[in-house]
Amino acid sequence: MPDYKDWNWEPDKKIIADVADIGNKYSEVHEFVVSGDGEKIAVPVKTGDGEFTACVNGELWDARFERLWYPRFGPDARLAALVMSDDEWTVGVDGSVWDEKFEYVWNTQFSADGGRIGVQTKKNFQYSVCIDGKPWENTYLSIREFQMSRDGATVAVLAQLEELSEADVFTFLDGTWGVVVDDKPWDDKYMNTWGVTLSDDGRHVGLQVRVDNMKYGIVADGKLWPEIFAHVWEPGFRPGTGSLLAPVKTAGGFALYEDGSPIWDSRFMQIWKLVFSPDANRVCAVVCPEFGRTTVAVDDRAWDITFADVVRDQVFSPDSARVAAITKDNNRWSICVDGKPWPVDFDMVWKPAFSHDGSSVVAKGEQDGKYFVAVDGRVWNQPFEMLWEPIMSPDGAKVLLRYVEGGKYCRRVMPLNEIK
Amino acid sequence: MKYEPRPEVKDDGLDESIKKLTPEKIKETIRFALDKECGARLKVYMDTCVHCGLCATACHQCISHDMDPKYAPVAKVKDTLVEIFKKDCKVSPEFMKLAARIAYIECGGCRRCSMYCPFGIDIAYLLMVVRRICSMLGVVPMYLQDTTNSHSVTYNQMWVQQDEWIDTLQWQEEDAQKVVKTARIPLEKEGADIMYSVIAPEPKILAQLLANAAVIFAVAGLDWTMPATDGWDNSNMAMYSGDFESSGRLERLHHETAMRLKVKKIVMGECGHAFRGAVYDGPRHIGQAYPAVPVIHAIEFYHDLITSGKIKIVKKFKKPVTVQDPCNTVRGRGLGGKLRDLMNWLCEDFRDMNPRFEHNYCCGAGGGVINCGPPWTRNRVVANRTKGDQINATGAEVVVTPCHNCHSGIEDIIKEYAPGTHVKFISELLVDEGCMEIPEHLRPGGD
Numbered sequence: 001m002p003d004y005k006d007w008n009w010e011p012d013k014k015i016i017a018d019v020a021d022i023g024n025k026y027s028e029v030h031e032f033v034v035s036g037d038g039e040k041i042a043v044p045v046k047t048g049d050g051e052f053t054a055c056v057n058g059e060l061w062d063a064r065f066e067r068l069w070y071p072r073f074g075p076d077a078r079l080a081a082l083v084m085s086d087d088e089w090t091v092g093v094d095g096s097v098w099d100e101k102f103e104y105v106w107n108t109q110f111s112a113d114g115g116r117i118g119v120q121t122k123k124n125f126q127y128s129v130c131i132d133g134k135p136w137e138n139t140y141l142s143i144r145e146f147q148m149s150r151d152g153a154t155v156a157v158l159a160q161l162e163e164l165s166e167a168d169v170f171t172f173l174d175g176t177w178g179v180v181v182d183d184k185p186w187d188d189k190y191m192n193t194w195g196v197t198l199s200d201d202g203r204h205v206g207l208q209v210r211v212d213n214m215k216y217g218i219v220a221d222g223k224l225w226p227e228i229f230a231h232v233w234e235p236g237f238r239p240g241t242g243s244l245l246a247p248v249k250t251a252g253g254f255a256l257y258e259d260g261s262p263i264w265d266s267r268f269m270q271i272w273k274l275v276f277s278p279d280a281n282r283v284c285a286v287v288c289p290e291f292g293r294t295t296v297a298v299d300d301r302a303w304d305i306t307f308a309d310v311v312r313d314q315v316f317s318p319d320s321a322r323v324a325a326i327t328k329d330n331n332r333w334s335i336c337v338d339g340k341p342w343p344v345d346f347d348m349v350w351k352p353a354f355s356h357d358g359s360s361v362v363a364k365g366e367q368d369g370k371y372f373v374a375v376d377g378r379v380w381n382q383p384f385e386m387l388w389e390p391i392m393s394p395d396g397a398k399v400l401l402r403y404v405e406g407g408k409y410c411r412r413v414m415p416l417n418e419i420k
Numbered sequence: 421m422k423y424e425p426r427p428e429v430k431d432d433g434l435d436e437s438i439k440k441l442t443p444e445k446i447k448e449t450i451r452f453a454l455d456k457e458c459g460a461r462l463k464v465y466m467d468t469c470v471h472c473g474l475c476a477t478a479c480h481q482c483i484s485h486d487m488d489p490k491y492a493p494v495a496k497v498k499d500t501l502v503e504i505f506k507k508d509c510k511v512s513p514e515f516m517k518l519a520a521r522i523a524y525i526e527c528g529g530c531r532r533c534s535m536y537c538p539f540g541i542d543i544a545y546l547l548m549v550v551r552r553i554c555s556m557l558g559v560v561p562m563y564l565q566d567t568t569n570s571h572s573v574t575y576n577q578m579w580v581q582q583d584e585w586i587d588t589l590q591w592q593e594e595d596a597q598k599v600v601k602t603a604r605i606p607l608e609k610e611g612a613d614i615m616y617s618v619i620a621p622e623p624k625i626l627a628q629l630l631a632n633a634a635v636i637f638a639v640a641g642l643d644w645t646m647p648a649t650d651g652w653d654n655s656n657m658a659m660y661s662g663d664f665e666s667s668g669r670l671e672r673l674h675h676e677t678a679m680r681l682k683v684k685k686i687v688m689g690e691c692g693h694a695f696r697g698a699v700y701d702g703p704r705h706i707g708q709a710y711p712a713v714p715v716i717h718a719i720e721f722y723h724d725l726i727t728s729g730k731i732k733i734v735k736k737f738k739k740p741v742t743v744q745d746p747c748n749t750v751r752g753r754g755l756g757g758k759l760r761d762l763m764n765w766l767c768e769d770f771r772d773m774n775p776r777f778e779h780n781y782c783c784g785a786g787g788g789v790i791n792c793g794p795p796w797t798r799n800r801v802v803a804n805r806t807k808g809d810q811i812n813a814t815g816a817e818v819v820v821t822p823c824h825n826c827h828s829g830i831e832d833i834i835k836e837y838a839p840g841t842h843v844k845f846i847s848e849l850l851v852d853e854g855c856m857e858i859p860e861h862l863r864p865g866g867d
């Protein structure tokens with residue numbers, strides 16, 4: 001398992017690739033992606049008429065394709081891209097291509113260690129998934145969501161399990177969609193299925209369902225919670241457990257339930273986007289205390305401050321004590337930590353990250369077309385042409401920056417206290 | 421004034437669905453909707469109406485039926501909600517079938533009548549309450565329900581599979597490159613300025629509009645993206661069928677997708693109801709007063725591109741042209757002036773409709789009416805002779821319709837009342853008719 005502790009955390013600046021040169025060399029250069037450890041930068045490039053490949057740190061993959069898109073680095077820094085040759089699609093991983101070919105592939109997913117790579121597939125107008133080049137045996141009428149457990153051993157999808165002819169609203173009411181886990185469909189079918197989620201170990205499966213026109217429920221391991229609700233949102237498993245939590249709409253408003261029973265006393269106009277603390281004891285969510293206002297609630301307590309536009313991407317500190325989130329008010333993006341807003345705002349801001357000891361929060365912001373690093377509400381006066389989200393070192397004293405400056409892609413580790 | 425019985429129309433979504441209803445179920449559902457979901461607004465409107473009938477002359481359906489009183493807006497409320505109140509919600513399944521027909525077919529929620537009511541009563545809202553009740557009871561025209569079902573499963577209105585969406589964008593990118601060699605449809609480009617969103621008929625049946633968009637973005641030199649995930653369809657028929665849960669779910673994903681891609685705004689293609697869904701009705705279904713991400717309609721977008729010089733108009737379209745004011749962008753959001761600017765910039769012989777701007781009549785297709793499908797096409801065309809008369813009076817050969825519902829609805833209307841006339845989107849004038857400059861160096865083979 002790749003551990004970010006093993007990355008090179010020595011304070012240093014390294015030029016990895018000449019991005020400007022890549023831009024000049026090829027007639028088409030698409031969007032750049034970088035690996036988590038910052039050691040690689042990749043981009044699809046056009047190498048000839050109808051001929052594309054991946055360019056990684058300035059080097060081309062040997063193979064050429066009619067199309068190559070959606071390059072994504074896995075957690076182990078292997079690059080997977082969707083590639084087409086002779087009208088057939090498959091996945092290329094670090095330049096090698098899966099033997100199995102399809103009419104279409106998309107939605108690449110990685111296990112937590114990057115060891116397993118999966119995609120959704122289409123062949124003969126039937127849908128399925130393929131993991132590490134091995135397709136499932138069964139195919140389905142349609143597949144819309146696809147989840148891999150952290151260890152990659154379990155795969156769950158939402159699939160259409162019954163034929164539905166045009167405008168057949170009655171069969172639809174009877175239920176045509178269900179869950180497929182490791183290529184085995186569950187017996188039950190529902191009007192709608194959404195938000196399938198797996199426990200960390202892949203042993204438990206949860207999802208939202210619509211059981212009737214106006215009735216919504218939560219299903220855990222194939223069993224519907226006894227209570228039916230006016231609406232529900234994405235459930236999530238408490239880390240390391242098989243306990244399922246979900247926001248559900250009750251007569252008094254949205255409530256947070258765990259395994260079918262309420263765990264928060266408060267009721268809100270809206271609750272969604274559950275995030276668990278690393279120690280699994282705490283949970284926070286985005287809530288609307290009143291119409292048109294939104295904020296974060298942590299363990300049943302909403303922050304006093306509320307926002308008009310958006311709150312999202314909450315994150316707990318590694319010690320589970322603090323919470324930071326992205327906010328937007330009056331179309332200005334910022335960060336709020338434990339209910340205290342940063343004094344700066346941006347045209348755009350990215351998901352914040354805590355230092356290991358929880359004392360500092362770092363985030364990437366964009367202003368007037370340039371990118372900046374901000375720490376604890378202070379913006380470092382160093383603009384970048386391109387910048388990926390900063391990553392804190394395991395000891396919390398340093399930060400890994402991945403950026404393009406002067407046409408060069410650089411990886412730089414620097415002490416946090418130098419960002420001023 | 422004329423009175424004719426309603427023509428028989430078979431629609432299983434109404435005929436079959438009511439067979440499952442009991443008076444008790446109906447009463448319980450209506451009570452819930454009225455008591456738990458409708459507040460003072462409903463009561464004030466119901467108490468304020470003085471039954472003066474001034475709204476009758478505002479409704480294209482009433483005018484097109486020679487002022488048949490049952491099509492008067494006030495009559496539509498009287499035959500549905502007033503009756504429900506009078507009977508203390510004890511109404512029959514047959515009553516619900518008629519109520520559904522009135523609310524879904526005989527009113528498109530265009531809101532023209534509220535402008536002619538001395539009290540500004542929002543009759544479209546009242547009939548939307550009826551739709552909500554019908555949706556809760558499962559009594560919805562079959563094709564509209566199917567569209568809503570598609571939204572609930574796929575987050576788009578035409579059951580477009582995820583791969584079909586991406587694949588279509590990829591081949592439309594190739595088509596766009598035949599016009600502008602640098603044209604791209606950048607998929608999943610995190611941090612682009614703009615997410616461009618469209619409605620499902622574009623990838624399904626009007627894919628060239630996607631290529632047109634790619635050409636416009638390329639010439640204007642904008643930083644844009646489209647998602648390769650669900651959340652690309654900005655349309656929302658659930659908002660019109662009365663399934664507000666699905667409506668909220670759609671709008672949430674549309675805006676969530678834009679936020680995931682870190683764009684600063686959403687530019688949407690030429691569709692009116694989608695604008696209403698994304699900007700002012702949809703957010704309310706999830707407890708938000710505003711859209712999470714600012715949304716710019718194509719009319720504003722093109723206007724801005726031309727005034728800022730990002731695209732240049734080098735040729736005017738020669739044929740006589742008129743324009744339909746989509747209710748949800750013009751009456752709903754005041755974009756009529758910008759629309760007129762575009763017409764004058766792009767057309768040599770622009771002939772405005774009468775009445776126009778926010779007073780223009782609805783196309784008769786919006787509000788989910790066209791989505792009620794083939795059983796109701798004839799009905800819809802008959803109910804909007806007014807639009808045919810308006811178009812004919814202009815003498816135009818082309819009707820510009822910056823909205824998908826207007827486009828399809830007016831296509832049906834001109835077939836019946838103004839043969840030889842054609843409909844066009846603005847992007848077709850810009851790209852296909854060559855009104856917009858494609859600089860030489862951007863053309864295939866150009867330097």
Ligand code: SF4
Nearest residue numbers: 479527528530531533
């Ligand atoms: S169709 Fe328009 S004018 Fe007619 S009743 Fe409905 S909202 Fe009013």
Ligand code: SF4
Nearest residue numbers: 469470472473475537
């Ligand atoms: S114009 Fe207004 S007050 Fe008069 S009947 Fe119509 S809704 Fe009622």
